[in-house]
Amino acid sequence: MSDEPPVSVALEKLGIPHRVFRHAGPVNSLEQAAAERGQRPEQVVRSILFRIGEDDFIMVLVAGPAQIPWKALRKHLGQSRLTMATEDEVLAVTGYRIGAVSPFGLPRRLKVLIDAGVMQEQEVSIGSGTRGQAVILTSADLHHALPEAEIVTLIEE
Numbered sequence: 001m002s003d004e005p006p007v008s009v010a011l012e013k014l015g016i017p018h019r020v021f022r023h024a025g026p027v028n029s030l031e032q033a034a035a036e037r038g039q040r041p042e043q044v045v046r047s048i049l050f051r052i053g054e055d056d057f058i059m060v061l062v063a064g065p066a067q068i069p070w071k072a073l074r075k076h077l078g079q080s081r082l083t084m085a086t087e088d089e090v091l092a093v094t095g096y097r098i099g100a101v102s103p104f105g106l107p108r109r110l111k112v113l114i115d116a117g118v119m120q121e122q123e124v125s126i127g128s129g130t131r132g133q134a135v136i137l138t139s140a141d142l143h144h145a146l147p148e149a150e151i152v153t154l155i156e157e
Helices: 006-014 030-036 070-077 087-094 139-145
Strands: 019-022 045-053 056-063 111-115 123-127 133-138 150-152
Touching: 006 133, 045 087, 045 123, 056 087, 123 139, 133 139
Parallel strands: 056 111, 111 150
Antiparallel strands: 019 133, 045 056, 123 133
């Protein structure tokens, strides 16, 4: 069994260059994660799962501390209702625990939206599938690895 996190294994299969970062101890904030990785908070990409219907989910990748405006997301999706997935739903749908979620290595296909703010960063870090570890790669490689993902502007500057 490899000690590589599942997201690193998935990216290797796709031929996507990346590196794994292992935190020395527990991570308690986005700011701490960024500082330990030598990044700004805006470079830490959060993968947020939303339920848009009965057993129908979508993942939104957002840069750092930015908050996704629900109204803009509902409008973009043409949905009058959506909810953030529960902790149990996140684990069931992605196979990952909150804090380690990523759009790679999932047990099933999910539609993925990438907020345009993510693409403004040269280098980003994403969940690795394992808590306490992250995967660092360029935003261009992130997008290349997710060819069906849609880049959207949900968060206005």
